[in-house]
Amino acid sequence: MPEPHAYSKSIRPKGEALVWFTGMGLGVGILLIAGLLAVILKNGLSMFWPDTIYQVELVEGATAGPTNGKDFAGAIALERYKRLQEEGVRLTREFQFFTGNKDAYGQMYHFVDSDQILRDASGKPRFTPADGILQLERIEFGDALGYPVAIDLADGSSITEPDALRSTLFETIEASNERLKAYTKIERQQIGRINSRMESIRLEQRALRDELGAAAAESSDRMQKLTAQREALQLKYNDLAAEARALRDRRAEDSVRLRLPSGEERRIGFDNITQAHFPNEMSLPDKVGFFFRQIWRFVSEDPREANTEGGIFPAIFGTFVMTLLMSIAVMPFGVVAAIYLREYASQGVIVRAVRISVNNLAGVPSIVYGVFGLGFFVYVLGGSIDELFFSKRLPTATFGTGGILWASLTLALMTVPVVIVATEEALSAVPRGMREAALACGASKWQTIQRIVLPASAPGILTGLILAMARGAGEVAPLMLVGVVKLAPTLPLDGAFPFFHLDRKFMHLGFHIYDLAFQSPDSDAAKPMVFATTLLLIVLVIVLNLSAITLRNHLRRKYKGDTF
Amino acid sequence: MSQETTTTSQKEDFEPFIQIKDDYNFWYGSAQVLFDLNLNIPKKQVTAFIGPSGCGKSTLLRSINRMNDLIEGIVHKGDITIGGQSIYDPALEVISLRKRIGMVFQKYNPFPKSIYENIVFSLRIAGRNRRSELDEVVERSLRGAALWDEVKDRLHESALSMSGGQMQRLCIARAIANSPEVLLMDEPCSALDPIATGKVEELIHELKKEYTIVIVTHNMQQAARVSDRTAFFYLGKLIEYDITDTIFMNPKNDQTEAYVSGRFG
Ligand SMILES: Nc1ncnc2c1ncn2[C@@H]1O[C@H](COP(=O)(O)OP(=O)(O)OP(=O)(O)O)[C@@H](O)[C@H]1O
Numbered sequence A: 001m002p003e004p005h006a007y008s009k010s011i012r013p014k015g016e017a018l019v020w021f022t023g024m025g026l027g028v029g030i031l032l033i034a035g036l037l038a039v040i041l042k043n044g045l046s047m048f049w050p051d052t053i054y055q056v057e058l059v060e061g062a063t064a065g066p067t068n069g070k071d072f073a074g075a076i077a078l079e080r081y082k083r084l085q086e087e088g089v090r091l092t093r094e095f096q097f098f099t100g101n102k103d104a105y106g107q108m109y110h111f112v113d114s115d116q117i118l119r120d121a122s123g124k125p126r127f128t129p130a131d132g133i134l135q136l137e138r139i140e141f142g143d144a145l146g147y148p149v150a151i152d153l154a155d156g157s158s159i160t161e162p163d164a165l166r167s168t169l170f171e172t173i174e175a176s177n178e179r180l181k182a183y184t185k186i187e188r189q190q191i192g193r194i195n196s197r198m199e200s201i202r203l204e205q206r207a208l209r210d211e212l213g214a215a216a217a218e219s220s221d222r223m224q225k226l227t228a229q230r231e232a233l234q235l236k237y238n239d240l241a242a243e244a245r246a247l248r249d250r251r252a253e254d255s256v257r258l259r260l261p262s263g264e265e266r267r268i269g270f271d272n273i274t275q276a277h278f279p280n281e282m283s284l285p286d287k288v289g290f291f292f293r294q295i296w297r298f299v300s301e302d303p304r305e306a307n308t309e310g311g312i313f314p315a316i317f318g319t320f321v322m323t324l325l326m327s328i329a330v331m332p333f334g335v336v337a338a339i340y341l342r343e344y345a346s347q348g349v350i351v352r353a354v355r356i357s358v359n360n361l362a363g364v365p366s367i368v369y370g371v372f373g374l375g376f377f378v379y380v381l382g383g384s385i386d387e388l389f390f391s392k393r394l395p396t397a398t399f400g401t402g403g404i405l406w407a408s409l410t411l412a413l414m415t416v417p418v419v420i421v422a423t424e425e426a427l428s429a430v431p432r433g434m435r436e437a438a439l440a441c442g443a444s445k446w447q448t449i450q451r452i453v454l455p456a457s458a459p460g461i462l463t464g465l466i467l468a469m470a471r472g473a474g475e476v477a478p479l480m481l482v483g484v485v486k487l488a489p490t491l492p493l494d495g496a497f498p499f500f501h502l503d504r505k506f507m508h509l510g511f512h513i514y515d516l517a518f519q520s521p522d523s524d525a526a527k528p529m530v531f532a533t534t535l536l537l538i539v540l541v542i543v544l545n546l547s548a549i550t551l552r553n554h555l556r557r558k559y560k561g562d563t564f
Numbered sequence B: 001m002s003q004e005t006t007t008t009s010q011k012e013d014f015e016p017f018i019q020i021k022d023d024y025n026f027w028y029g030s031a032q033v034l035f036d037l038n039l040n041i042p043k044k045q046v047t048a049f050i051g052p053s054g055c056g057k058s059t060l061l062r063s064i065n066r067m068n069d070l071i072e073g074i075v076h077k078g079d080i081t082i083g084g085q086s087i088y089d090p091a092l093e094v095i096s097l098r099k100r101i102g103m104v105f106q107k108y109n110p111f112p113k114s115i116y117e118n119i120v121f122s123l124r125i126a127g128r129n130r131r132s133e134l135d136e137v138v139e140r141s142l143r144g145a146a147l148w149d150e151v152k153d154r155l156h157e158s159a160l161s162m163s164g165g166q167m168q169r170l171c172i173a174r175a176i177a178n179s180p181e182v183l184l185m186d187e188p189c190s191a192l193d194p195i196a197t198g199k200v201e202e203l204i205h206e207l208k209k210e211y212t213i214v215i216v217t218h219n220m221q222q223a224a225r226v227s228d229r230t231a232f233f234y235l236g237k238l239i240e241y242d243i244t245d246t247i248f249m250n251p252k253n254d255q256t257e258a259y260v261s262g263r264f265g
């Protein structure tokens, strides 16, 4: 007979080691994720903070720096140790400086060994904040760093007195930006509208020629009317183009002269300047304001300079619209399939095989879906749509090339297993009593599913959608085949009829990250952008998920009671 | 054959409404759970099914509105008629059959909707959406289930915010909303406290003026209090079926006697 209280002999709880083990697993996981997020957060946000610019003096005979040994100014971007191979292995410190002035120095970032830098009394490299240095954000060549010498205005006057110079600088930038806005508006909206009208006239004329034959068409009333219309439009176009050009040229007539920290003087036209600040003279509130303004510009502006400058608004918008379209496509498909599988199909070998296949589909590499999307959606479906509905525009493809619709459908296909599995789970979790109650009330099977089972399983279905969105929004590989581009001239949604352009190519945050990190000419200059873009992609996914989770919790409260 | 096992009173001085006849047998797959049943249930009276757990009371009850159809592999032999019409008549749709029969389950199962929507569910699925009609049905059903005064100010709140007893009465209200002819109740009070049970029992008394009620119960006192006739089942067989007073005061069968006096079961 076993001893009655055998278990109480040892007071040490059993399984303690395992508990530690599982706890450690969780801890390591959380640590990794937190570390990753911290790195992204720090690097991503530091891009927007106005760094202090230091004047760096080099030792006698130094060869480092942007202008081979001459003094320069820059912000410290990185400080690290590197291994030198000479006379054994020696560790030495090096700094990476952001020096700007790509047009003068060739690159915006420069590495300098610490022993090339003049030291102060305590033996540390000496960095003195550059007094009165001006940082200009430019459309081309990245930022400029230098000491303002004079502003030469269009009327021939030159301003050199420091205080007047400063106020004129900011005023001129503002006026110049107004002109930029004005001519972009003309070019984008008015000229864009004229272009699309002219294109439709051209198509109509072509159709007329096809219909009547070239000679007969030329003499028809309709054709003459169209030609007249086109000529009128052309005149209007010329006027607008001239107006825009005048505004554009006017901007270039003002310019600022800078003395670069390395000594030489440069002239920069205001057509190239988007913003100016004096980084070393900013108070903390100034810096904070500047920081948030920069973040706003980053999320709201178009990219420039091969995407390494400017904002990423089109990529955010593209990712958002694509994820939304994908959700709209994946939901009905997944839910309908799951309803059939769970509720109607007789649960035999075939259904089990289908279920296993669906689960395995979730493990197929995403690039395979991309290839399928290209082959099926773009070439077969898109090609047929073009033949049927857009034959006039051929050989220019409309739907027969990658676009946001095909990209969304490809991702929907990729994520549909997730939705099916989650929906099936949710359907089977609806209590049998609830179904029986509905049936006992005289509901048909479909009515029961539609009115009782589906609403009750909505939270579970939404969980599936959340997972699908998280997977879809971060996916890049298949998109490269079915419609993502490095730079899209237009958004998928705009003011031109029919407003929603499903055929357009689009930009995507994930692809943007890849493009910046591996395809840009100046990888040092692109690095902060990579982090900032990553941060935004994460934020976007979190926002999408949070809204779905909020919706789910709302439904849960509605459909699950907690009283007994 | 059934004469050997079933004891019934000689005089059936009522007009049968539900008839279980032709030696009704029932199988789940290969397991037979009901054996050679013949039973006439009177109109507008309360009939109680009693018997030890697993003897097939629920199975028989769920056969009457064909709820068992949901289960795969069921087989039956014999027939059940309601008002003279066979429930297995191929011309009869299961849905229209169920519309004539209200059912209250052992565990209350309100829909995750408002109180109002719970009650009008059976009307809505029949396409009856006229507001005035729905309002009237809600009030009549809730009054019928003695719940009106408690919930009349919160009709559009979730049904899941009610107490257990209220939820069970809501399920009764839902079952009578469509004015069925028959009300089937499978242990309607098993999840309720004595006060709520009392209310439901009072309710049954009221309801039998209009409905033919069949109730399954494990509570002998309850069967004695609410029912006019009682059927005692044992291992899938109908042992004794008679006026309730006779079953409890003067049972003819020894097993019945033992069961109602609490000596086994
Ligand atoms: N879905 C089913 N499949 C197979 N067997 C079943 C099923 N439902 C019930 N049974 C069996 O049928 C028999 C009768 O079950 P039933 O639920 O009718 O008993 P009951 O009299 O209602 O019991 P209780 O008083 O415990 O509710 C039991 O032996 C049970 O195991």
Ligand SMILES: [Mg+2]
Binding pocket: B057, B058, B059, B186
């Ligand atoms: Mg039962």
